[in-house]
Amino acid sequence: MMRTYKFRIYPSKRLQETIEEHLNICRYLYNYLLEQKTKNPKLNKGDTQKLITLHKKENPELKKVHSKVLQIINNKLWGSLKALGKLKQNGHKVGRLRFKSSKNHYKTIEYNQSGFKVDYTTKRLKLSKIGEIPITLHRKIKGVIKGIIIKKEPTGKWFAFFQVEEEPKPLPKTNKVIGIDLGINGYAIDSEGNKFENPKFIDKTFDKIKKVQKNLSRKVRGSNNYKKTKLKLINVYDKLNNQKNDFLHKLSRYYINNYDKIVLEDLKIKSMIENKKGQKTLNRHILDGSWRKFINLLLYKAEGAGREVILINPAYTSKKCSNCGFVVSSLKLSDRLFFCPNCGWNIDRDYNASLNILKSGLGGSVVPVEGRPLLRIIPYIKVISGQVSPMSQGAPSVREG
Ligand SMILES: [Zn+2]
Structure with a gap:
């Protein structure tokens, strides 16, 4: 490869x-x-x-x-x-x-x-x-x-x-599978109940970008000050990219090292659905781009490591009850909890989605034993420093690369 x-x-x-x-x-x-x-x-x-x-x-x-x-x-x-x-x-x-x-x-x-x-x-x-x-x-x-x-x-x-x-180097099998929901509320929520926090630097650097952009708009085009400010803007974007890439490399490495099969939504289909619903903010664009990059990194790393990444159709992943399959059509975007009137299942909305994603990727064969009321929240700094290990024992810890 x-x-x-x-x-x-x-x-x-x-x-x-x-x-x-x-x-x-x-x-x-x-x-x-x-x-x-x-x-x-x-x-x-x-x-x-x-x-x-x-x-x-x-x-x-x-x-x-x-x-x-x-x-x-x-x-x-x-x-x-x-x-x-x-x-x-x-x-x-x-x-x-x-x-x-x-x-x-x-x-x-x-x-x-x-x-x-x-x-x-x-x-x-x-x-x-x-x-x-x-x-x-x-x-x-x-x-x-x-x-x-x-x-x-x-x-x-x-x-x-x-x-x-390079010669591909397959990693040892872990006999573990995972579904991941990529979101705004958390960067990634997976079917083991991990919620990876959105990298804070995105917001921070984004504010900086806005500030420099405003500064730039006040300068005379082509002047020395304009060029200086423009370079500053390029550098802030560059920094954002580097931080983002570092985070995405480490998060994707975590999943590749610990799971044989990784299931996610196909973003191409998802954005087609969402684009109809109106304009996206720049902030959202940055996140969107990073999700794509994240999936590409997973695919790329999976190839060398002998892992499988499955992309599924995102229809109903957030509206379906992961316990009984009932579709709740009245779920609003602001509802953080998913409540199923059919079976009484009460669960974090993104966690529910990740369970559906996993199920869909494995052909409907996984049923969670019990709902986890509390998610394990993982701050991005832990991802950056490679300190995350899976919930269950016996799996290898995060390695660099
Ligand atoms: Zn249900």
């Missing part, structure tokens, strides 16, 4: 200029190939590939960039053409592929198979035709590095993304 690792790199001023120059050459070549293809639509991928070699003779500047890096530009172009063709096929109105007219439209340099080397002792990334760049290798690479992508993020920081081919 392929995994991506992100490492910070520290190119000197001179090297940054070299990389920028390479980016310009890459962008130029992309536009050149697209132009040739537009002029002569019969050209195939092999033809445009040959054009690179031919064009090198006319334009020796291209030789400044590693040859494999140039080849990948052709792949990129054809990838975009193919994607565009697919959209057209599906009946979407699409224009032509656009030329990358500005620096902002071409941001990555890609090395594939060759032209790069990682020196673990000197902690340097060696890139052919660019040079040696100091790198922070905060974790060990266990597989084979297939490619490296160099990118400058809006914060001004440079990163290298390693694409690594």
Whole structure:
């Protein structure tokens, strides 16, 4: 399986200029190939590939960039053409592929198979035709590095993304399954009665974002103060992302380590239902995005660990009684407790949903023995520091990663 690792790199001023120059050459070549293809639509991928070699003779500047890096530009172009063709096929109105007219439209340099080397002792990334760049290798690479992508993020920081081919390492079976309800009242409520608190930093950082945004709106566009404030805003967003990712990595790791099967609602279907009900706030958007990311992390980690993630149709998960199956249609969003008039079941609403989710994922085979009146509340700080272990004994504790 392929995994991506992100490492910070520290190119000197001179090297940054070299990389920028390479980016310009890459962008130029992309536009050149697209132009040739537009002029002569019969050209195939092999033809445009040959054009690179031919064009090198006319334009020796291209030789400044590693040859494999140039080849990948052709792949990129054809990838975009193919994607565009697919959209057209599906009946979407699409224009032509656009030329990358500005620096902002071409941001990555890609090395594939060759032209790069990682020196673990000197902690340097060696890139052919660019040079040696100091790198922070905060974790060990266990597989084979297939490619490296160099990118400058809006914060001004440079990163290298390693694409690594790894052998999957199945974790020992735990014989445990879990259903998870993702919510607003708690970030995640699971069928073992754990309620993971919403990360507080989301609210805190969100307030900060609003403040800086307001500040920015008072500055003159393009002025130095404007640029400064804009960078500040980018940095706050960046911080929010890092905190969020850390939390999501650890929470997903907790579930992957402790459960063989993990059941959740399919958010694609869920948001289709919810979007009809009106607009979402920005705050809600951030949460929404993080749920998606959380599920993607689970899927990604499950693949390597030999776990199963099941996504179910969310219809009725919150309105159905997890004890007898009776549907309570009068349940309001503000009702924190679920009360079943049919069997008398009285239970936390999100906990009830998580039981339904689990049941649905396992084909209706689980019935809780008793309702748990009190949920175990887990503050996010415990997740961050990896101090959570499951309710029942015998399961392994949370590990890093
Ligand atoms: Zn009932």
